[in-house]
Structures are given as C-alpha cells and as structure tokens.
Amino acid sequence: MRWSQLFAPTLRDAPNDAVAPSHSLLIRAGFIRQLHAGHYSMLPLGWRVHEKVANIVRDEINEIGGQEFLLPTLHPAAIWQKSGRWDAMGEIMFRLKDRKNTDQALGITHEEIFATVAAELTSHKQLPQVWYHIQIKFRDEARPKSGLLRVREFHMKDSYSFDIDAAGLDAAFAAHDEAYRKIFQRLGIPAFGVEASSGAMGGNASVEFMTPSDAGEDDVVRCPKCNYAANIEKATSGVAAEEDGAPTDLERFATPGVRTIAALEDFEGGAEASRQLKTLVMVLDGTVTLVMVRGDHQLNTQKLADATGAIEIRPASADEAFAALGAHPGSLGAVGVSEHPVIADLALQGRVNMTTGANEDDWHVRGVNVQRDVAVGQWADLREVQAGEPCPVCDTAINIVRCIEIGHIFKLGTKYSETFGVNVATTGGETVPVQMGSYGIGIGRNMAAAVETNHDDKGIVWPVSIAPYEAVITLMRLDDEHLEAGNQIYSGLRAAGVDALIDDRDARAGVKFADAELIGFPYRITLGPRGLANGEAEVTNRATGDTKMVPLAELVATLAPEIAESRDAGRHG
RNA sequence: CGGGUUGUGGCGCAGUUUGGUAGCGCACCUGCUUUGGGAGCAGGGGGUCCCGAGUUCAAAUCUCGGCAACCCGACCA
Known part of the structure; x- marks a missing residue:
C-alpha cells in the first residue's frame, strides 16, 4: 500500500472525551471513528x-x-422463549418486531x-x-x-x-x-x-x-x-473467627441520631463493625428481601444474584425500606422479621451478641443471636473479598x-x-x-x-502479529533515487510475505516519523540521502527504538525472516 | 437508572456572565521558499453555533422543552 493513497486520518489532538489509552490512541491514530455510543466504524x-x-x-x-x-444475527423471539432467556436476558437484548408484528431479537450470543x-x-x-x-x-x-x-x-x-x-x-x-x-x-x-x-x-x-x-x-x-x-x-477469602462471648438476651437501647455502622462503633454502648449486622433492603425481581452481612463487610451483588437466581436486583428506596420495616436506613434490622425473606452471609453463621437496627428510628438492639433471633431463609457467600485478606488456599494476603x-x-x-x-x-x-x-x-x-498493554507516550506499539502493516518504508525524498530504492524494498518485502507500507507522502520527516510511531508499525525502514550514499537503509524497531544500518542488498533477506519469527511469537520484533 | 459535565468548520478550543449578525490553533486548497523529528511567508475555502418553541428591533448568548455524547456509580459472559 502507498501511504499517499491510504485513508489513515491521524489527529494531532486527541478527542477530549477519550479517557482509556486504547480509546484515545485508536481514534488519534486513525483506526476507528465513533458513530454513536457503543458503535464504531472500523477504518x-x-x-x-x-x-x-x-x-x-x-x-x-x-x-x-x-x-x-x-x-444469523436476527433471531425469532420463539427460540429465546424456548430457552427461557427471552425473559432472563432483560434489557440487554435489542428487541424489535418485523412487518408481521412478530417479536425478534438481535443476537447477544x-x-x-x-x-x-x-x-x-x-x-x-x-x-x-x-x-x-x-x-x-x-x-x-x-x-x-x-x-x-x-x-x-x-x-x-x-x-x-x-x-x-x-x-x-x-x-x-x-x-x-x-x-x-x-x-x-x-x-x-x-x-x-x-x-x-x-x-x-x-x-x-x-x-x-x-x-x-x-x-x-x-x-x-x-x-x-x-x-x-x-x-x-x-x-472467597479466609475470615478470622470473632470472639462473641456467651449468648445473652436481646436488649433494645436508644441510639439517638445514629445512622451508620461507623457512628454505632463510636456510640457509647455500641459495637465494633465486625460485631454488627448490616441489613440491606434489596428488591429481587420485585420482592423485598433482607440481605445481611457483617457490619464491616460489603455485599457483592453478583454473588447475591448467583445465590438467588434473581435477574433484576436493586437496593430498595428509603420509602420502600420504611414501608417494609417501619424505619429508615440506618436503623434497620432483620430481628423478628418474618414477612420478608432473609438471606444471610456465611460469615454470620453461629454469631451471637451482635448489634443491629431495631426497625425504629434511633433505636438498636444488642445481644442478637443470629440463629435464634433471625429467620434466615438462606445462607450464602455474599461478602466481597477485600485486598489483604488471607488467600482461601494458602492464607497469604491476597491482591x-x-x-x-x-x-x-x-x-x-x-x-x-x-x-x-x-x-x-x-x-x-x-x-x-x-x-x-x-x-x-x-x-x-x-x-x-x-493497545492497552502495548503503548507508550508516542503511540501504539503493535506486536508484529496484529500490526496493520508490519513495516513502513519511509522515504525522506521523493526523487527517483529514493523512489526506486523504496519500490525495490517494498516489492521485495511483499514477495517475502511481509505486510509493507511505503510512505510516499510529500511530507516533512517529522510528520512521517510521528505518524509511523503513533500508528505503531513494528518496523520503520528509513531511506534518506545519508544512507543511500552508502547503499544502506536505516531499520528502526518501534518497541525498543533501536536503529541499525543495513545494506540495501541484504535488507529483505535479513528482515523478512526476523519479522516472520516475531509474527508467530507475538513479539514486537 | 441516579449524580456530574459538555454540545460552536474535520480535530482541539475561545466567545455565553453583561443579547448587536462568529473567532483562534491545528488540518485543508494555491503559490514561493524550505527539507532527517509535527517548517516559513503570502493568499484562500469551509460553520443549520445539537434540535424545537418562546422572549426581543435583534439570540451562539436569555427562558422552556427535547436530543446526543462523555465521566462516576448502579448495571454488564
């Protein structure tokens, strides 16, 4: 391919709204253009x-x-209804009707x-x-x-x-x-x-x-x-056993203004987060459900989805929570609740003397014996692992x-x-x-x-295996001498199976070099008056920046096998 | 879906506060000079100012409504 005819619109300034390096670079280097959100044209x-x-x-x-x-990518609804996924897939599936008014879907898989x-x-x-x-x-x-x-x-x-x-x-x-x-x-x-x-x-x-x-x-x-x-x-990760002491009776106590786990930790007569029950009111496929994890643990909603089979999961609104339990978030608890399903994290099994909301604003209850006082309908692994906790296999702190x-x-x-x-x-x-x-x-x-894993401050650094072109021949002049030498190398490389591009644009050296580096061709073969005077070309590796002078007569014979080897190995050349 | 931000030539932006008929850089076209790291000079072309309605003598600018994009979160093989 001759670059003068290649449609590769490189931009000096990146679009402002591209944040991820691959996003910015693929646009800037002329690989893709956005049509609308989530739809890109491949240049x-x-x-x-x-x-x-x-x-x-x-x-x-x-x-x-x-x-x-x-x-096909356009599917009849019937086939998805048959597997039960017409409903299970929810809004992720594009749905439409044909002229006969029958339901169709665009395939998600x-x-x-x-x-x-x-x-x-x-x-x-x-x-x-x-x-x-x-x-x-x-x-x-x-x-x-x-x-x-x-x-x-x-x-x-x-x-x-x-x-x-x-x-x-x-x-x-x-x-x-x-x-x-x-x-x-x-x-x-x-x-x-x-x-x-x-x-x-x-x-x-x-x-x-x-x-x-x-x-x-x-x-x-x-x-x-x-x-x-x-x-x-x-x-999962290991959870150290907690010392709860001997079981005691339930006891309500006033906690004016206390609305958070942290506040209850500081409150006189409160409890450490690890000795509190966090009660989350969730709506699972329309059913208000109480989800309980330890005060200092986080719920992972995918685990909740896997444990329950629920498709649509969302936190209840404050109004919904109040309607269900009679108190606002910060004072909620599952003690004595029987009208809503309760699902609890495994780390709460066997815990006693816990503290939780009393379902009345400004009141909590202590001495909770989870097994005795909460009607847990299902136990499941719900907590999200935190960095530094012990590996479930070997106890080493995990990352x-x-x-x-x-x-x-x-x-x-x-x-x-x-x-x-x-x-x-x-x-x-x-x-x-x-x-x-x-x-x-x-x-x-x-x-x-x-691109995310192969770029630097100049642009993309493609592995040879997937580079748009494996080598670019950069002509420093467009006179007969340069064109002839360039064409010879170009056809030699192509005959040897190398994807080559020849930069025959009437542009300055800086522009050509910067574009080649931005796009990320693994090899640049520079033909200029300095090298040609000695019958040599300059070969630059994009990844390392290393440059070596190679006699024109040997260039194809030495470079083509090197490129082939890197191509198969997924290397940068 | 909630929160935030933004829509002005191909790209990046200014102008909006305080209404007065659109500007800068890059890119593009022509000519001359230049030529190994994003050239210089001269000349030139290109914009429904996201859309619609309203206010006004006059709207990129003010008001209302809508649309779109991006970021955070929720969501998501």
Whole structure:
C-alpha cells in the first residue's frame, strides 16, 4: 500500500472525551471513528488489525478441530422463549418486531441457534464436535464506554462443543483453555485464567481470561504465592473467627441520631463493625428481601444474584425500606422479621451478641443471636473479598487487580441440549442429551486490550502479529533515487510475505516519523540521502527504538525472516 | 437508572456572565521558499453555533422543552 493513497486520518489532538489509552490512541491514530455510543466504524487500519486478531483466533480454534459456521444475527423471539432467556436476558437484548408484528431479537450470543442446528446430531459416532463462528453480537449495554472495550455492537468468536459425556466435555474445555492461552500469547497480551461466575449464561465450570489494566472493569483476586485467582464476583477469602462471648438476651437501647455502622462503633454502648449486622433492603425481581452481612463487610451483588437466581436486583428506596420495616436506613434490622425473606452471609453463621437496627428510628438492639433471633431463609457467600485478606488456599494476603476480561470459557452441560433436543444414541443404544460447552472471545475488545498493554507516550506499539502493516518504508525524498530504492524494498518485502507500507507522502520527516510511531508499525525502514550514499537503509524497531544500518542488498533477506519469527511469537520484533 | 459535565468548520478550543449578525490553533486548497523529528511567508475555502418553541428591533448568548455524547456509580459472559 502507498501511504499517499491510504485513508489513515491521524489527529494531532486527541478527542477530549477519550479517557482509556486504547480509546484515545485508536481514534488519534486513525483506526476507528465513533458513530454513536457503543458503535464504531472500523477504518482501513482498524479493520486490518481486527481481521488479523480474528484470523489468529480462527487459526487456533481450527487447530483444535473447530469448524467455522456463520449464523444469523436476527433471531425469532420463539427460540429465546424456548430457552427461557427471552425473559432472563432483560434489557440487554435489542428487541424489535418485523412487518408481521412478530417479536425478534438481535443476537447477544448463539447457544440457542447452534443448539437448534445441533438437533440434527444423532449418534455418538459424530461426536465430539467443535463449532464456531465469528459474528456480530448486539448488546444494549446500559453504559457503553472506553472505546472498543465496551460497545453495543461487536464481533465475537464463540465456539460450542458437543460431547457424549462429561469426560468429553472436560477434554473440549481443556482444549479451549489451551487454545486461548496460545491465542493471547500470539496477540501479545499477557493473560491469566480466573474462576468466574457464569452469570445469566447458565453453566458451572467457568473460567475468564483476564489481562491487568486500569481501563478494565473487573476486579480480580490474585494470590501472590499460590495460583489462586478469581473474579471478585466469585472470590472467597479466609475470615478470622470473632470472639462473641456467651449468648445473652436481646436488649433494645436508644441510639439517638445514629445512622451508620461507623457512628454505632463510636456510640457509647455500641459495637465494633465486625460485631454488627448490616441489613440491606434489596428488591429481587420485585420482592423485598433482607440481605445481611457483617457490619464491616460489603455485599457483592453478583454473588447475591448467583445465590438467588434473581435477574433484576436493586437496593430498595428509603420509602420502600420504611414501608417494609417501619424505619429508615440506618436503623434497620432483620430481628423478628418474618414477612420478608432473609438471606444471610456465611460469615454470620453461629454469631451471637451482635448489634443491629431495631426497625425504629434511633433505636438498636444488642445481644442478637443470629440463629435464634433471625429467620434466615438462606445462607450464602455474599461478602466481597477485600485486598489483604488471607488467600482461601494458602492464607497469604491476597491482591486485587483491575483487569479487562478478554475471554470466557464455560461448561454448559445439558441445559441447552435438553431444551433443543440435541440427543444422540450412545454405544449402548440409549438416547442421551449431549454435553455442551461455550467459549467466547471478543475480537474488538482484544484489539483494544492489545493497545492497552502495548503503548507508550508516542503511540501504539503493535506486536508484529496484529500490526496493520508490519513495516513502513519511509522515504525522506521523493526523487527517483529514493523512489526506486523504496519500490525495490517494498516489492521485495511483499514477495517475502511481509505486510509493507511505503510512505510516499510529500511530507516533512517529522510528520512521517510521528505518524509511523503513533500508528505503531513494528518496523520503520528509513531511506534518506545519508544512507543511500552508502547503499544502506536505516531499520528502526518501534518497541525498543533501536536503529541499525543495513545494506540495501541484504535488507529483505535479513528482515523478512526476523519479522516472520516475531509474527508467530507475538513479539514486537 | 441516579449524580456530574459538555454540545460552536474535520480535530482541539475561545466567545455565553453583561443579547448587536462568529473567532483562534491545528488540518485543508494555491503559490514561493524550505527539507532527517509535527517548517516559513503570502493568499484562500469551509460553520443549520445539537434540535424545537418562546422572549426581543435583534439570540451562539436569555427562558422552556427535547436530543446526543462523555465521566462516576448502579448495571454488564
């Protein structure tokens, strides 16, 4: 490609509202443009990178036996109603009606569609199967943000495995786990797997792949010593036993003006936070529910969702809380409450002599014996882990790291195969539903994650494997000598399989260098009068800034193999 | 969905307080000079001031309503 004809609108000033580095850089370097919130146009440079990311994913999934499909993205409501997810998905799904007034949805994922196709599987002899496609998904996110990191329209590679039994599913899951690790390595993105909640997708074993980044949206608990790593929505930690003393009787006491855990700690006759009960009034799918955690603990709402199966969870308003319990937030408690369900955190089991709100403003109650005085309907792990708490495996103080979720694999079991009739005959002639797994990886998000982890103050530093062009030939003059030498190197590199771009723009050196660095080509081959006088070109590595002089005659022969090697390894050259 | 901020040529912004017919930098076009790190000089083109209604002799500016984008939170494979 000749740069003079390339549409790569680089900007000197970044758009003011881009905060995440990948967002700002992808816009500034001319890769993407926003159409509206959560929808981006891929410009030529952006689409090249996107395709390269997709091809690496495709390559590794093919490697484990994946077969590529292309499925529709406009789905009939019926298929989602059949799986129960028409309702379960809530507002995340774009819904519309066709001219016949029948409900339709834009696909947020494709379990239902692949399961429908898979109903034609009939025999164990056909298994295992790994099917995938790379297709646009639509999700009506409440708040798209950070450029390509969270959008409403994006390409995802999702694969689905079909196996005769649990052992087969385990193997398919392990194969994907391995394939994903190879993919991230080739993409030049540092990644690790964590235990995760499967959320609304349904399933059990669930591993998310994460890459540390401040621009991320997930908090991940990591043990610095052992390998324990889990999404904070799932993570646990050790809780030291508390000394409660001997059980005593309930006793109401006046606490004028006390409305917070901290205030009650300071109040004469109050209690330490760890000896208080925090009662949160939540509305779960419309039902007012009391959620109890220790005074110094935080509720994690995803854990609450996982424990209850609730889809819509929100804190009750102060009015709703008053209507339910007769007091305002700050004086609420679950003691003696029987008209609302109570769900309590496991850390409260066996606790006595606790203090909590008395459901009357300015009054609390002490001497609470949780088992005796509170009608707990369900015990569950609800508390959010805090940094520094002991690792559940080895007791070392754990860290919490902000991460971008770049992939997710999980086992579905027979949830969809039973619903959609994906049954096959076993060797014994018995008919059984197949074991399914589901494995997703967002293409655009990985493109953004690669930028998040590979940039500097000059711009993007692409790994060779996904750079829009692997090398740019920068001409310092546009006279015959330069053009001839440049064209020769250009065609030589292309013949050797290198993605090359020749900068034949009539622009100043500074502009050309700055653009090349902003866009982040791994190699810059500079042809100028100084080098040409000696029959040499200058080769600069974007990542290291190292420059070496190379004789023109040897350039293609030495550089092409080096680029090929870096391309396969996910390195920067 | 709650809180905050912002909408003015392609991009970044000033002008809005105190109404008077739109300006700066970058980018773009033409010419001359320059040419290894975002050139200089001269000339030039481009704007429904987010949309609608209202007030006024007069609205980018004031009033009301709406829309959109961004940030924080809630939410979110």
